[in-house]
Amino acid sequence: MNRLRVEKLTRRFDGLLAIDDVSFEVPPEGVTAVIGPNGAGKTTLFNMISGFINPTEGRIFFEDEELTGVAPERIARRGLVRTFQLVQLFHNLTVLENVKVGRHVRTRAGLLAALARPRWARQEEKETERRARELIEFVGLREQAEVRASVLSYGRQRLLEIARALAAEPRLLLLDEPAAGLNHDETERLSRIIRAVAGRGTTVLLIEHDMKLVMNTADRLVVLNFGRKIAQGAPAEVQANPDVIEAYLGGVEMLHA
Amino acid sequence: MARAALGYLPALLAAALVVYAIAAGGYFVALAGFALIYAVFVSGLNIFMGYAGQASFGQNAFAAIGGYTSAVLTTAYDVAPLPALAAGVAGAIVCAVLIGYLTLRLKGHYLAMATLAIGLIVYEITVQWQSVTNGYAGISGIPPLRIAGFEAASDRAQLVLLSALVALCMGSAWLIRHSRFGRALVALSGSEEAARALGIDVARYKLAAFVVSAVYAAVAGSLFVHVVGFVSPEVFGMNMVILGFTMLYVGGIGTITGPLVGAIVINLLPEAVRGLKDYQDLVYGAALILILIYAPGGLAALGWPKRTRPARADAAAKLEPASVEP
Numbered sequence: 143m144n145r146l147r148v149e150k151l152t153r154r155f156d157g158l159l160a161i162d163d164v165s166f167e168v169p170p171e172g173v174t175a176v177i178g179p180n181g182a183g184k185t186t187l188f189n190m191i192s193g194f195i196n197p198t199e200g201r202i203f204f205e206d207e208e209l210t211g212v213a214p215e216r217i218a219r220r221g222l223v224r225t226f227q228l229v230q231l232f233h234n235l236t237v238l239e240n241v242k243v244g245r246h247v248r249t250r251a252g253l254l255a256a257l258a259r260p261r262w263a264r265q266e267e268k269e270t271e272r273r274a275r276e277l278i279e280f281v282g283l284r285e286q287a288e289v290r291a292s293v294l295s296y297g298r299q300r301l302l303e304i305a306r307a308l309a310a311e312p313r314l315l316l317l318d319e320p321a322a323g324l325n326h327d328e329t330e331r332l333s334r335i336i337r338a339v340a341g342r343g344t345t346v347l348l349i350e351h352d353m354k355l356v357m358n359t360a361d362r363l364v365v366l367n368f369g370r371k372i373a374q375g376a377p378a379e380v381q382a383n384p385d386v387i388e389a390y391l392g393g394v395e396m397l398h399a
Numbered sequence: 400m401a402r403a404a405l406g407y408l409p410a411l412l413a414a415a416l417v418v419y420a421i422a423a424g425g426y427f428v429a430l431a432g433f434a435l436i437y438a439v440f441v442s443g444l445n446i447f448m449g450y451a452g453q454a455s456f457g458q459n460a461f462a463a464i465g466g467y468t469s470a471v472l473t474t475a476y477d478v479a480p481l482p483a484l485a486a487g488v489a490g491a492i493v494c495a496v497l498i499g500y501l502t503l504r505l506k507g508h509y510l511a512m513a514t515l516a517i518g519l520i521v522y523e524i525t526v527q528w529q530s531v532t533n534g535y536a537g538i539s540g541i542p543p544l545r546i547a548g549f550e551a552a553s554d555r556a557q558l559v560l561l562s563a564l565v566a567l568c569m570g571s572a573w574l575i576r577h578s579r580f581g582r583a584l585v586a587l588s589g590s591e592e593a594a595r596a597l598g599i600d601v602a603r604y605k606l607a608a609f610v611v612s613a614v615y616a617a618v619a620g621s622l623f624v625h626v627v628g629f630v631s632p633e634v635f636g637m638n639m640v641i642l643g644f645t646m647l648y649v650g651g652i653g654t655i656t657g658p659l660v661g662a663i664v665i666n667l668l669p670e671a672v673r674g675l676k677d678y679q680d681l682v683y684g685a686a687l688i689l690i691l692i693y694a695p696g697g698l699a700a701l702g703w704p705k706r707t708r709p710a711r712a713d714a715a716a717k718l719e720p721a722s723v724e725p
Contacts, residue, residue, distance in 0.1 A: 218598035232589035243586045247598035249579055253607060256578030257571055310597055
């Protein structure tokens with residue numbers, strides 16, 4: 143069984159074909175990356191998989207269950223969680239609280255439990271606290287736990303967003319350009335974290351622009367250009383593919399940069 | 400240490416005011432009573448605006464529902480004050496669910512306008528529905544609160560009762576803020592998209608926050624009529640919304656004790672400047688502006704380290720129409 147299967151996916155925006163008849167599969171193991179020049183349709187693809195926009199045509203399956211047309215919050219409950227290209231933190235919450243929100247789909251205390259604080263809710267909160275602190279430790283933000291998220295540096299905000307997504311214990315984690323805006327050291331650290339996440343059994347699907355991160359991190363690639371899939375396979379194969387070289391080096395990148 | 404001490408300051412301030420009012424009696428009792436009632440109203444507003452980051456200019460509608468339900472049931476149907484208050488709260492819940500369901504899909508300015516309209520509509524109803532509300536003349540002879548045999552007949556007894564209720568409301572606000580439910584509200588105020596991506600049903604949580612804030616408003620409205628003994632449409636007019644907003648921002652939007660601090664300061668400030676006669680409005684206005692400039696997170700957030708202080712601009716920024724996914 144594949145973790146994710148995308149079948150003949152197409153998305154049109156007022157005549158513009160952002161994604162054109164794209165099909166691929168994501169196996170449960172390791173890290174899969176979707177790469178392509180700017181404007182290739184990567185983010186549109188992610189927005190469809192995570193339910194934020196509906197495809198014009200085609201279908202999406204998560205562990206053989208159809209996801210097409212399902213609302214984002216329901217998709218998250220099924221075990222597919224995403225991050226955003228422009229970090230979207232909860233800036234009025236502390237770092238620790240941000241990660242606690244990530245536990246939302248794994249917990250159930252509502253308004254009445256908040257007011258009455260029954261034993262099970264206190265237990266649940268304790269467990270949330272423990273897990274959140276573990277994840278903060280995992281991404282190296284322990285010192286910042288009680289700080290408001292908005293005062294973190296950009297690189298740390300990215301790490302926090304990943305920790306928050308992991309708190310939901312997703313079976314598939316979608317990372318939208320996680321290295322954007324990171325410096326060299328931060329990118330290397332991120333690469334190690336992504337490998338560690340995959341090592342723990344979480345499937346990772348990432349969109350990336352930074353070729354170095356992709357080559358160091360991904361087990362297999364899907365290459366998009368102008369909304370179409372032009373190649374897929376192991377990093378070394380893809381790198382040698384003439385169409386890919388054309389797309390990246392043939393001036394397309396310059397045009398769209 | 401200093402910070403922990405500052406955290407208790409609002410409660411101490413409130414306690415001092417209540418004790419002084421009980422000792423001094425007279426006008427001060429009424430003043431303290433209004434401050435406490437407004438603290439309840441603004442606490443509710445804070446849950447919807449401060450935590451969930453949504454704008455409502457129509458909270459006076461729910462205060463009116465609570466107040467008029469209490470007034471009508473106790474005077475025309477001989478219902479005891481406490482069940483009347485409960486009925487008002489129930490009415491406010493039903494209305495908030497219906498109104499919220501229809502309006503909460505709107506964002507920013509549009510939600511503000513829709514809620515403003517609700518406030519105006521309820522005001523018109525209290526004016527026009529003469530047979531029940533007695534129009535502009537209002538309803539008088541509303542009995543004081545009585546809880547479990549303790550009748551708050553004297554002004555001072557009422558103050559004690561109000562203090563207990565305010566403590567209950569602030570405690571509930573704290574419990575809400577420090578729970579999965581409250582975190583989800585603050586989360587969606589930061590990013591609705593990220594909240595949805597983490598499985599939070601944003602529409603449901605906004606509605607829940609709206610209903611909770613309506614409950615606080617209805618309780619405040621009902622308390623008001625039982626304390627004053629009289630109600631008319633003007634009591635729950637637009638000025639209630641403006642006062643509530645001022646208290647929320649001066650006290651500290653998004654904080655637990657901000658609503659109490661704001662309610663006390665805004666109630667006492669006019670008294671403090673009364674001696675200035677012709678200049679009193681001017682000084683009152685200047686004082687408000689100075690507070691907003693030099694205590695941007697509100698008075699309750701003074702002394703917090705910057706990196707943990709809630710951002711005041713965030714709530715205001717939410718009034719901008721949200722950007723649409725490209």
